[in-house]
Amino acid sequence: MALDDYLWIEVEADGTSSTVAVRGELDAGSAPHLGEAIAQAASTGAPIHLDLNEVGFIDSSGLRVVAEAVRLAKEDGRALQVTAMSDAVRRVFEVSGLVRQLPS
Amino acid sequence: MTTTPYRPSTVESQRPLLELEDPAPVEARRALVPLAEAAGLQGTEADDLRSAVSEVVTNAVMYGEAPVRVTGWASPGQVVVTVSDCGRGPSETELGQAPLDREAGQGGLGLWMARQLCRELVMGTHDGGFTVRLVVAADSAR
Numbered sequence: 191m192a193l194d195d196y197l198w199i200e201v202e203a204d205g206t207s208s209t210v211a212v213r214g215e216l217d218a219g220s221a222p223h224l225g226e227a228i229a230q231a232a233s234t235g236a237p238i239h240l241d242l243n244e245v246g247f248i249d250s251s252g253l254r255v256v257a258e259a260v261r262l263a264k265e266d267g268r269a270l271q272v273t274a275m276s277d278a279v280r281r282v283f284e285v286s287g288l289v290r291q292l293p294s
Numbered sequence: 295m296t297t298t299p300y301r302p303s304t305v306e307s308q309r310p311l312l313e314l315e316d317p318a319p320v321e322a323r324r325a326l327v328p329l330a331e332a333a334g335l336q337g338t339e340a341d342d343l344r345s346a347v348s349e350v351v352t353n354a355v356m357y358g359e360a361p362v363r364v365t366g367w368a369s370p371g372q373v374v375v376t377v378s379d380c381g382r383g384p385s386e387t388e389l390g391q392a393p394l395d396r397e398a399g400q401g402g403l404g405l406w407m408a409r410q411l412c413r414e415l416v417m418g419t420h421d422g423g424f425t426v427r428l429v430v431a432a433d434s435a436r
Contacts, residue, residue: 249319249352278341
């Protein structure tokens with residue numbers, strides 16, 4: 191089965207912030223890669239913008255990775271913002287209640 | 295483990311539209327598309343079916359025992375999917391009754407999510423292992 195569009199992550203740093211843009215599906219198989227990408231972006235200390243607008247699917251494993259990244263950023267006093275999310279992602283964030291934990 | 299005996303529904307004696315053995319969750323999600331279309335589920339309904347089944351398949355793959363079997367039936371406005379594995383099912387504390395922000399451990403979130411997204415989610419043990427049955431219905435069929 192061809193899974194070319196399973197997951198694609200791009201990290202862009204412009205000196206003042208890092209943008210982590212994700213496209214594809216975040217599940218137990220792929221979500222750890224997002225965790226690594228966020229950790230890598232966080233190591234620079236710059237604010238992180240997480241763009242989930244092109245994520246067509248997210249499951250509880252993906253939610254945990256985002257929740258953990260938000261928790262760690264808060265703990266370290268770093269800024270991490272989810273700047274965009276698709277309708278499918280928003281639905282899962284709302285059903286899980288995690289939407290309330292996202293920094294506004 | 296859970297000791298509730300599994301009670302099959304009548305639809306399970308009918309010929310299924312979908313049969314998968316040991317699918318990766320991503321494969322199961324893609325295989326659900328024709329099932330949702332056959333039932334006329336659209337938008338959020340189809341998304342909820344995809345999410346709920348994906349969570350249950352992930353649990354079966356990660357915590358159950360192979361082979362994992364996914365079987366699906368479609369009727370107008372309704373999809374029924376069973377996910378079976380050869381294990382003994384989750385423990386009472388992992389049964390997905392708890393929301394995301396509970397403190398103790400992380401287990402059960404997927405099953406809890408699946409419950410929120412389904413019209414019906416039942417599970418139980420039987421001779422061959424453990425089965426979860428999910429029913430997702432169109433708003434008009436609720």
